Amino acid sequence: MLFSYDKTSSPLLDIPQWTLDNAEQVFLHGPSGSGKSTFLNILAGILLPNRGCVDILGQRINGLRSGKRDKWRARHIGVVFQQFNLIPYLSPVDNIRLAAHFANTPNASREASKLLTSLSIDGELCHRPASQLSVGQQQRVAIARALINRPELIIVDEPTSALDAQNRDGFISLLMDSVQQSGAALLFVSHDLSLSTHFHRVDALGKINRAGETA
Numbered sequence: 001m002l003f004s005y006d007k008t009s010s011p012l013l014d015i016p017q018w019t020l021d022n023a024e025q026v027f028l029h030g031p032s033g034s035g036k037s038t039f040l041n042i043l044a045g046i047l048l049p050n051r052g053c054v055d056i057l058g059q060r061i062n063g064l065r066s067g068k069r070d071k072w073r074a075r076h077i078g079v080v081f082q083q084f085n086l087i088p089y090l091s092p093v094d095n096i097r098l099a100a101h102f103a104n105t106p107n108a109s110r111e112a113s114k115l116l117t118s119l120s121i122d123g124e125l126c127h128r129p130a131s132q133l134s135v136g137q138q139q140r141v142a143i144a145r146a147l148i149n150r151p152e153l154i155i156v157d158e159p160t161s162a163l164d165a166q167n168r169d170g171f172i173s174l175l176m177d178s179v180q181q182s183g184a185a186l187l188f189v190s191h192d193l194s195l196s197t198h199f200h201r202v203d204a205l206g207k208i209n210r211a212g213e214t215a
């Protein structure tokens with residue numbers, strides 16, 4: 001798979017092959033600007049490779065039209081991005097119900113409340129606008145939102161960089177517990193190598209990216 005933002009320049013990513021097994025938990029690291037977030041966006045079908053293909057669960061996602069790709073992502077991939085991307089004026093419950101709506105997931109309200117309770121967001125907090133939650137609470141809502149459609153793959157892009165060590169460890173253990181319970185595969189991107197001990201496999205983007213070798 002080859003990718004560059006500017007098609008006239010040399011590729012940012014040139015990844016001959018990379019695979020993730022069912023239920024595998026992989027930590028991917030690399031220096032700032034090396035293309036980690038870009039790689040995640042390609043795996044999630046938000047960006048398309050210029051050449052090559054991305055197959056997830058037997059589906060060639062770069063072969064799907066944009067609308068179908070969005071639907072497919074909603075059903076099969078849960079994402080937690082750096083800024084959480086919660087809708088600020090919607091409550092935790094409504095943020096999660098919206099994600100469920102995109103994937104036609106049934107019983108979303110009941111499931112959303114169950115998930116939020118399991119992540120210690122309950123009572124009045126569930127109905128407050130997301131903008132009025134603390135960073136730690138927003139993270140937990142983002143985890144719940146990533147899990148609501150029972151995705152087979154969860155992609156997490158360094159949501160811990162703004163946290164102190166205690167909150168960071170809390171976030172990682174909540175995430176790992178939730179992912180283990182759901183049986184999903186997990187790809188977690190960070191440049192903080194100290195977090196890598198929690199994972200089955202550790203990959204360096206520079207090792208899997210041929211463009212990185214020559215840069």
Ligand SMILES: Nc1ncnc2c1ncn2[C@@H]1O[C@H](COP(=O)(O)OP(=O)(O)OP(=O)(O)O)[C@@H](O)[C@H]1O
Pocket residue numbers: 005012030031032033034035036037038039191
């Ligand atoms: N939309 C864009 N258009 C053009 N160039 C971009 C775009 N997004 C990112 N880039 C560039 O692509 C390169 C890789 O960016 P990316 O965000 O994937 O790196 P990263 O490894 O995730 O970095 P960080 O660890 O700092 O988050 C950087 O040089 C960045 O400036």
